[in-house]
Amino acid sequence: MAAPDQSGVFGGLDPTEYNASDPLVLFIIQVVIIVVTCRLLHYPLSLIRQPRVIAEVIGGVLLGPSVMGHIPNFNATIFPSASMPMLTLVANIGLVFFLFLVGLELDISLVMKNLRVAGSVAIAGMALPFGFGVAVSYGLYRTYHLDDNESSPMSFGLYALFIGVAMAITAFPVLARILTELKLLSTNVGTIVLSAGVSNDIVGWVLLALTVALVNASSGIVALWVFLVSCGWILFLMYIVKPIFRYAARRSGSLDTGPTQLMMIFTFLLVLISAFFTSIIGVHPIFGGFLAGMVIPHEKVFAVGVAEKIEDIITLLFLPLYFALSGLKTNLGLLDDGTTWGYTIAIIVIAMVTKIAGGALAAKANGLLWRESFTVGTLMSCKGLVELIVLNVGLQAGILSERVFTMFVVMALACTFLTTPLTAWLYPVWYQKKVALWRRGEVNWDDALVDHAPPAPAPAHAARPSAETVRSDGPALAPLKILVMLTRLESIPGITAFLKVLIAPSGHTASEQSDAIHPSRRLAIEKTDSIGSVQQSDALVIHGLKLEELTDRTSALMRASSVEDEDSPLSLRKDPILQSFVSVGKFWDRSRITGAKAIIPDHEFAEYTANKATDLGSDMVVVPWTMTSEADDEFVTSRMVRIVKGLYESATCDVVVLLDRGFDDAAVEHVNEGDNAANWMFARGGRGERHHVLFAYFGSADDIAALRFLKERVFWNKNVTATIVYRLNDADSRDSLLSCTSAYSERIVLESVDSTMTDVSLHLLAKAKDEIQSSSDLIVLGRDAVGGALTGSSSSSSSSSTPGVDTRQLGVLGELADWLVASRVSGSIVVYRAK
Structure with missing residues (x-):
């Protein structure tokens, strides 16, 4: 027998010709x-918030007999x-x-927390469509089933049971993604729907397995045996396999650190064995996989870790094949009369x-x-x-x-497609806010809802005496309320160090001499007794908002659905980054730090933060943007540019x-070599807390706001020195600067430069290279002045006057900020944009 030709296409092989002994080529x-078609369709559909399954089924329909099938021999x-x-295997x-x-996504505890409401919504949401489904099945049975199965028609009872189940089922995975996309998970509606969806899913799968x-x-007694053995298998998994599996996960440390390879092997074997068993007893193998998911321990990080390890290849490769096959079996040409x-x-x-009527009536009955x-x-x-799985x-x-x-x-496509737009229309953001305010008793129901939120309630510590004045008769400052956007672990140390600078020590006076004295004033320090003392610092009210990108991954959805209310300590314990940030507040006087977490699509970060x-009622949003030498060249085109630009707009x-x-x-x-522990401990309070600020003042609205911020929150700090560069011919600016900095004259120097912004910018760069020696020093820029600093002809002159500096196109932070980053100045940069 001759060996098969191995020369491939060079030997005349047709890659599209199916070869049963080597099916891999055509399979690829x-x-x-299939995958490329589904992804191409998903992009435009995602813009109107449609789930990926819509694209996968439509892709299969396009590739099937309805569209591409009309191409000869396709x-x-x-x-x-x-x-x-x-392909089916x-x-x-x-x-x-x-x-x-x-099964891994379903959380039974969620149902138990809302058992009465979830149960009634689930029952009513299934009973009504089930009943009407049975009614319409009579016509379908007589019109289509009897004609197509004249030799051995199925009994009407089984046919009606299946049609009723198909009408009554709710797609929990897609439902949870829609709730997350519309940011409804933490609302009253979202909680009820999630709980009812879990109940509906479980009952639906049980009814489908029974059908x-x-x-x-083949007979009634066989059906009884199938039912009893199925119940026995469920009990065996829940009461024998589940405890053993949890014990093994706990002993291996997988509950705390994620699944090990050995636990993943056990997981795969459990899924396959369960699917095998349900298949051989006469129930579809998918029920075995579903039951295996219910067995996996859901506590801590184990379930999320398991999902992360297997979800990509399943959802991105295998699942599109299944739903594309559904589309290939769908022939719209059959709808011909x-x-x-x-x-x-x-x-x-x-x-x-x-479905809408049943769920709405049950929800209304629950208040x-x-x-x-x-x-x-x-x-x-x-x-x-x-x-679609049920239909297949x-x-x-x-x-x-x-x-x-x-x-x-x-029907499945139409219902899924309409869910998102109908929900957005029925339950818009303004209505959600009005309901929340009404339930808290802050507004009457008949009152019109204003576009802006009411002032936030005063923090618990607001009643404590807290005032800061530069002069004894100066007005007391209100607590500064800051919202900090947290997206990366690397940003935590820098942002906490920056916030700490804003907290004044008790009993500090503006004229108090310190080790941190401006270099040009160290030889001529004059103590002034006429300057009023600075009293206890105003409180900082800081709210850390941890944002995590919501992807199509099941693990991301599981994390999103497990996020608690922002005031819940459990939500902090579930996120180490947020917990670390909030814990810092325990060591700071006159400050209060809270935190919340949101898992949302990447493109909604800015809008969500602004809202x-x-x-x-925050006074400012602080966005930490961690820079490294490798990231400097990429920062203009990075994701942070989109976030900051969105914040500026909203x-x-x-x-x-x-x-x-x-x-x-x-x-x-x-610690230097030879230093003992005592010397090291005493040394930590020295240079380790000093900061030098270089501020460019052009007199713009952003500059004025930045100066006020520095005066009220930064310059009081005896470990802060500053140089303020301003235009020579701007007398108003000089008067404003003097009034804000005279109390700190031993630490702050004003330097005037020739009148053009270009000269100020060039001088600023020279001073930055000379005075900014550490990454803990700051260069402060107002955003609007930055945007006009080097545009037009001045841009070209600055570029030519500064060899080796790559002047960039105007970025979201302004050309001067881009210019300073490109020049590799040592310090960190603050860009201030006033509202």
Whole structure:
């Protein structure tokens, strides 16, 4: 027997020709076409907030007989019938593991917390569509099923049971993603819908398993055996396997640090064995995968760690194959007459109206407002990928014909597509705010809701005496309320060191001599007794907002759905970064630090932060932007540019951007060789807390606000020195600067430069290279003056006058900030934009 030709395409091999002994080549072609098509469709659909399953099914429809199938020989060449078993096998393996992820997402404790409301919404949301589904199944059975199965028709009872389940089911995974996308997870509506969705999912899968078992059973006694063995398997998993699995995870340390390789092996074996068992007893293998997901311990980080390790290949590769296969089986050409379209429209209307009505009535009975109730019902009408899995199971089991299968696929697409826009229309942000204020008793229901939030309630410590004056008769300052955006672990040390500078020590006086004296004044220090003392510093009210990107990953969704209310200590313990930031406040006097976490899409970071600042009544948003030597060349095009630009456009308070090159380095003292421990301990209070500030003052609105901020919050610090550069011909600026800095004359120097902004900018750069010696020193710039500092002709002159400095295009922070970053100045940079 001759060996097969191994010369490939050079020997005349046709890659699209199916070879049963070597199906890999055609399989790769199919996978690439399916994945690329689905991703290309997902991008435009994601812009209107549609879940990815919509793109995957539409991609399959386009590749199937409805569209691409009209191209001669396309399906016969790319998707020949002989290759379908291979594609179906891989897709079903992915489906089993996807159902495992679905089981992993379900949190029974969420249902138990809201048992009464969730139970009533779930029951009403299933009973009404189930009943109407049974009613419409009579016409479908007589019109389509009997004609397509004249030899051995299925009993009407089983057919009606399956149609009722298909109508009643809710797609929990897609539902949770929609709630997260619309930022409803932490609302009253979101909590009820999530709890009801979990209940609905569990009941739906049980009913579907029962239906499949009854269809596969040859007699009533066999169906009874299938049911009893299934119940036994569930009890075995929950009461024997689950405790053993949790014990092994705890002994291996996986509960605290994430799953080890050995625990992942146990997890894979559990999924496969459970799927194998449910398959051989006459229930679909996907139920085995679903039950395995319910067995996995959900506490701490184990479940999230398991999901992170397997979700990408499942959701990005295997799952698109499954739903594309659904599309390949969907032939819109079968909807070719008025009766068929009439039934299709009836199915869509029944699925939407009965779900909305059932959920809304149950929600209203539990005390929700009508608009909230209809939002609950609308969200419960989401079908998504779970519905498609149910339909494929029905098609595979012979319950549905291809024509009825196509009708229900259209229904699933329509219901899923309409869920997001209907929810956004019924439950907009302004209505959510009004309901929240009304329930707290802050507004009457008939009052019109203003666009801005009411003033935030005073913090608990506001009653304590706190005032700071530069002169004895000066006005007391209000507490400074700061919202800090936290996106990276690397930003925590720098931002905490920066905030610490803003806290004045008790009993400090403006004229108090310190070791930190401006270099030009060290030889001529005159103590002045006429300057009033600085009393106890005003409080800082700091709110850390930890933002994490919401992706399509199941693990990201699990983390998002587990985020507690911002005042809950549990939410802090679940996030070490946020916990570390908030814990700093315990060691600072006259300050209060709180924190919250949000998991949202990347493009919503700026808008969400701006809205949060408005809700909290913050005076400013501080954005730490960690810079490294490697990141300097990329900072203009980085993600932070989009975030800062969005904040400038949407924030209603001041925005302060800290370009941090290691601002916390000043807090670290190095022990010289030979120093003993006592000398080192006494040395830590010295240079380790000093900062030098270089401030460019052009007299703009941002400069004035930045000067006020420095005067009230920074210059009081006896460990801070400063040089302020301003234009020579600006007398008003000099008077303003003198009035703000005279109390600190031993530490602050004013330097005037020739009148043009270009001269000031060049002088600023020279001073930065001369005086800024550490990354803990600051260069402070006002944003609006920065934007005009080097534009037009002055830009070219500055560039030519400063060899070796690459003047960049005007960036979001302004050209001067770009210029200083490009020049590799040593210090950190603060860009201040006033509201």
